[in-house]
Amino acid sequence: MIVDWIALGIFGLAVIVSAVIVWRKLPQLASIRIESIPKFQQSAKKQQILDQRLQQKLGHFEARVGILFKTSFAWLIQMFKKFRSRLVNLEREYHRKVIIQQASGDPEARRVKIAAILVEAQTALEAAEYSKAEQLYVDVVGVDPKSVEAYLGLADVAAAQKNYRNAREALQFALKLHAGTEAAYVRLGRISLQEGNLAEAESDYMKSVALNALTSSTHFELAEIEEKLGHIEKAGQAFAEAVKLEPANPKYLDGLLQFALRNSRLDLAHETWERLQQANPENQKLSDYKVAMDNQTKTADGSSGHKSH
Numbered sequence: 001m002i003v004d005w006i007a008l009g010i011f012g013l014a015v016i017v018s019a020v021i022v023w024r025k026l027p028q029l030a031s032i033r034i035e036s037i038p039k040f041q042q043s044a045k046k047q048q049i050l051d052q053r054l055q056q057k058l059g060h061f062e063a064r065v066g067i068l069f070k071t072s073f074a075w076l077i078q079m080f081k082k083f084r085s086r087l088v089n090l091e092r093e094y095h096r097k098v099i100i101q102q103a104s105g106d107p108e109a110r111r112v113k114i115a116a117i118l119v120e121a122q123t124a125l126e127a128a129e130y131s132k133a134e135q136l137y138v139d140v141v142g143v144d145p146k147s148v149e150a151y152l153g154l155a156d157v158a159a160a161q162k163n164y165r166n167a168r169e170a171l172q173f174a175l176k177l178h179a180g181t182e183a184a185y186v187r188l189g190r191i192s193l194q195e196g197n198l199a200e201a202e203s204d205y206m207k208s209v210a211l212n213a214l215t216s217s218t219h220f221e222l223a224e225i226e227e228k229l230g231h232i233e234k235a236g237q238a239f240a241e242a243v244k245l246e247p248a249n250p251k252y253l254d255g256l257l258q259f260a261l262r263n264s265r266l267d268l269a270h271e272t273w274e275r276l277q278q279a280n281p282e283n284q285k286l287s288d289y290k291v292a293m294d295n296q297t298k299t300a301d302g303s304s305g306h307k308s309h
Contacts, residue, residue, distance in 0.1 A: 113143070182218070220239065254283070
C-alpha cells in the first residue's frame with residue numbers, strides 16, 4: 001500500500017517537472033516558422049506550381065470562351081443589322097408603291113399627297129433625319145419626276161451633310177426643269193460661299209436677284225458677300241434693299257447698323273440705330289452701338305479739329 005503511494009508520488013512529480021519544461025520551451029516552439037522546414041517548402045512549392053498551371057488552363061479557357069462569345073455576338077449584331085436594313089428597304093418600297101397607287105387616280109389627291117410628303121420631308125430635314133428626308137423627297141420624284149421642290153429638298157439634304165457635289169447636281173437638275181428657279185441660284189451661292197468661292201457666290205446671288213428682286217433674305221446675304229469682296233457701295237445698296245423690303249426686321253436693321261459702323265458711316269448708323277430702337281427696344285446691343293457711335297463721332301470731331309488748325 002505504501003509502495004503504491006510512493007509510486008503515485010513519483011509519477012505526479014514527473015508530470016509536474018515535464019509541465020515546467022514544456023512551459024519554458026513554449027516561446028521557442030512558437031517562434032519556429034513551419035515555412036522554414038525544407039519538407040514543408042517543397043510541398044508548398046509543388047502546390048504553387050499546380051495552382052499556376054490551373055490558373056493558366058483556366059485563363060486559356062476563359063480567353064477561348066471570350067473570343068467565341070465575342071465572335072458570336074458580333075455575328076448576331078451583323079445579322080440583326082442586315083435584317084433591319086432589309087425590313088427598312090421593304091418598308092420603303094411598300095411605302096413608295098402605296099404613294100404611287102394613291103396618287104395615280106385623282107390629280108387633286110395626288111397634289112395634296114405630294115404637298116403632305118414635302119412638309120414631312122422638310123420636318124425630317126430640320127430634325128437632321130437626313131435618310132428619312134432624302135427618301136421622302138425621292139418618293140415625291142417617284143410620283144412627280146418634274147417636282148422642282150423635291151430636287152431643291154434633295155439638294156438641301158446633301159448640303160446639310162456637306163455633300164456639295166450631289167447638292168449641285170440636284171440644283172442643276174432643278175434648273176433644267178425650270179430655268180427661272182431663283183431658289184436654286186441662292187442655294188448654289190451658299191454652296192460657293194461654303195467652299196470659299198466668293199466671286200461665284202456673288203454671281204449666283206445676282207442671278208437670283210435678277211429673277212426675283214423681292215426676297216429680302218437674298219439681298220441681305222448678297223450684301224454680306226459684297227462686303228467680303230470689298231465692294232462697299234454694292235454692299236450698302238444690298239443691305240438697304242433688304243431693310244426696304246422688311247423695314248421692321250431687327251436682323252436686317254442690326255446688319256445694316258453694323259455695316260455702317262464698320263465703314264464709319266455715322267449718318268447711316270444714327271438713322272439705323274433709331275429704327276432698330278423702335279423695332280426692337282429690348283435689344284441688349286443698343287447701348288453698345290450707342291457707345292460705338294459716340295466714339296466714332298468724337299474721333300471724327302477730333303480729326304476735323306486738327307484739320308482746321
